[in-house]
Amino acid sequence: MRFFILAFFLLVLFYYAAAYDPLDPTGNITIKWDIMSWTPDGYVAAVTMNNFQMYRHIMSPGWTLGWTWAKKEVIWSVVGAQTTEQGDCSKFKGTIPHCCKKTPTVVDLLPGVPYNQQFTNCCKGGVVAAWGQDPSAAVSAFQVSVGQAGTSNKTVKLPKNFTLLGPGPGYTCGPAKVVPSTAFLTPDRRRKTQALMTWNVTCTYSQFLARKNPSCCVSFSSFYNDTITPCPSCACGCQNKKNCVKSDSKILSMVGVNTPRKDNAPLLQCTHHMCPIRVHWHVKLNYKDYWRVKISVTNFNYKMNYTLWTLVAQHPNLNNVTQVFSFDYKPLVPYQSINDTGMFYGMKYFNDILMEAGPLGNVQSELLLEKDKDTFTFKQGWAFPRKVYFNGDECMLPPPDTYPFLPNSAYKNLLVYPKWILTLLFVLIAIW
Structure with a gap:
């Protein structure tokens, strides 16, 4: 009897924890x-x-x-x-x-x-x-x-x-x-x-x-390491593995293949993660006072166009976003003392619709962030987000020990100087 009472209270506690979004x-x-x-x-x-x-x-x-x-x-x-x-x-x-x-x-x-x-x-x-x-x-x-x-x-x-x-x-x-x-x-x-x-x-x-498994996953890469950290295998469950479609399948040329079903059942492209949505976070460049990130969102569901999509990321340096290039952006401040969360979404009539899987099923943007001198580092995966949500559902992140690691080379060697400075250096060297 005690076991059932304990199980009941744990279930109630888990439900409210899952329903509460910090x-x-x-x-x-x-x-x-x-x-x-x-x-x-x-x-x-x-x-x-x-x-x-x-x-x-x-x-x-x-x-x-x-x-x-x-x-x-x-x-x-x-x-x-x-x-x-x-x-x-x-x-x-x-x-x-x-x-x-x-x-x-x-x-x-x-x-x-x-x-x-x-x-x-x-x-x-x-x-x-x-x-x-x-x-x-x-x-x-x-x-x-x-x-x-x-x-x-x-x-x-x-x-x-x-x-x-x-x-x-x-x-x-x-x-x-x-x-x-x-x-x-x-x-x-x-x-x-x-x-x-x-x-x-x-x-x-x-x-x-809403669902047993996540509906999206996240992968990572960086300019300072050739390793790409993929989404975890079966991140969104592998129950659709038998019915997935390869990207070169003849089924995709059939009339009406992209028509959504009444039960909203997906038709997924075959991947190791089996997610309808993958978000890729790439640490692209490092400047003296800024660093640059590229975000890509890919749709692997052949039956779904995501309209009015939203992407939320939590990262401590989002309090210093300088520019977002091809998404709209709005900071989210759930607590007044913390400004580490932002929402990205498509620009109207440009990329506010994430098309179904295929050549057009991808949207991407880049963001420029000013460094916080007290906290900024590329060590121990600091440059990657803590949480990522797509359309309000939390995505599965890779295990932290698989993140691209920082090489032993000196930090200053990672700095990327503007092209005009490099060109000027080459000209001066040639003259010298």
Whole structure:
């Protein structure tokens, strides 16, 4: 009996440890339900989903929101979204509800729907940007008309058992809680109105719940050592090893091979690590006051285009980033006293889409960092990141004892001087 109690507590402790992200400790998705008006048998509500996660977004095929009604509610209509099933509405005559299920499931509409079906911040195919990447796009909303629900704050019952999929598992939603009513500005922005009743639901993400294995890995190399430290073997699990595809396979020329499946199952290129994503960190150059890093992200999944991708790295010298050449960059400061984490993401219309595996399935950039004289060193793997995340999931790093090591040659011999200085030296030597 003691064993089972201990196992239970360990499981609970492990779950909360996995759900807590020290790089984004307050990140969550908050679902706000605002009752805007009463109807003869219920209410009309605006449902707003705000993604307050700094670097984790909801990508295609988008979010799926579900709940359980507390009574015998039905959905008369939805604007800006739709339910996936109507359910049994046979007892209704005349006007038929949009959905009669006890446990409705709602999805966003695709872009381009008629104007009369749109609602503010709707119709993006369920794609919601990360808050740190684009706050204006980190929201999705729809309007719902609910019947058989009660027509006052005292008779309305809060829905239960909220679920959020986005676009896979990983999110756990807490209970709905009544909060102070939301205040709104009228369209002319000259007058405030207020929701008749508001409740919130908070959903948090756990990589442990989302998948058994990591979804990305990291490899290292440097200018001062010919050794390349690859991703660990089977870093993302080898369950797809039997169905992987070689880069020269004839299968890749078949029509429709890149079409995603409904279950989001990958079609991976055969590699020793079997990861959909590999991040490569290369220590490229060393100057007197600066050093230079090249970052490459490669897609090995033939069925996935990663839109709005994000890459997060933790390294002590990221507090002195001087220039990032072909990614957008934003420092993340989870604690005020530490500035060692940054988020990289693609420039719009240039490299914000990481194409499926193949010749175009790669994005790369370089960053220039100013040296911190007190801490900078190439020894003991200091130049490599402590943590790397892709799309909000932590990637597997190689073991520290396999990092490219610094040779015994003098540190000053590693300095790279600008080409014009070298050219001038050669000219002077020739003249001499």
